[in-house]
Amino acid sequence: MTGISTPAPPAPAGPRPVTPMSILASRLEQLVGRIDAVDGVDSSIKADLREVCELAGGVDPYVSRWTTPESPALRLLDERTAAADWSRRSASEVFLEQEMLSGHVEGQFLKMMVHVTGARRVLEIGMFTGYSALAMAEALPADGIVIACEIDAEVAAFAQRCFAASDSGHQVEVRLGPALSTLEGLARSDQEFDLIFIDADKAGYLAYLNVVLDTELLAPHGLICVDNTLMQGQPWMSAESTANGVAIDAFNRAVAADPRLEQVIIPLRDGLTLIRRATAD
Secondary structure, eight states, X not given: OTXXXXXOOOOOOXXXXXXXXXXXXXXXXXXXXXXXXXXXXXXXXXXXXXXXXXXXXXXXXXXXXXXXXOOHHHHHHHHHHHHSXXXXXXXXXXXXXXXXXXXXXXXXXXXXXXHHHTOXXXXXXXXXXXXXXXXXXXXXXXXXXXXXXXXXXXXHHHHHHHHXXXXXXXXXXEEESOHHHHHHHHHHTTOOEEEEEEOSOGGGHHHHHHHHHHSSOEEEEEEEEEEOSSXXXXXXXXSOOOHHHHHHHHHHHHHHHOTTEEXXXXXXXXXXXXXXXXXXX
């Protein structure tokens, strides 16, 4: 119709801030806007605040810029995940959102861990759309394998479609079902893994870790990586924590109190803990 314009569809929203650094940067940016709008605030205070905002907001982009780029297959998986409408799922289904994707820098870190440990067999507990599983698979030797546990059939199928577009996707074997059942089955069949990545429901972290430690699933010199162990800063913030924040704080305390273990928390993305058996050489 002449003279009537159709409004353009809204641009897709980018990922919301879900890590301590991205939340800090977002809050500082909001604060700068509020302070700039106030008359009478000393210009040096405004300048200092803008500098702090720049410092916080520049960390993640700078780290990403100078980290080895992701492969075309990983970039495509990221784009497909961002384009999917996860909000259409019903409240009775497992909650999913694009921010659950591990992403470029963490994916490259996990690839580096595969290379450094010389891992041939990797176990992932909690796959989502498969970014971290595929990233680790890309670092494996030709005879290596990633066994990825996922409880949600829809997201597992999504991941497998993405794997099919990658030269390394055939090295990821998806096990659908509750992770504890899968772990117990793997243990009964004497499976052993050089690298284990835990990134599933936070309330289940300690149970997953205990199964790994109480069986032979972890190779004698194996490494465990655990995601989201800073949980948006909730474990140390004074504000009331979510159930996930409480679960992560309890997990971190339990790991630190376990004499069988040595661990270090790395402030990468939403926190990544590396764990090894204290008795390993």
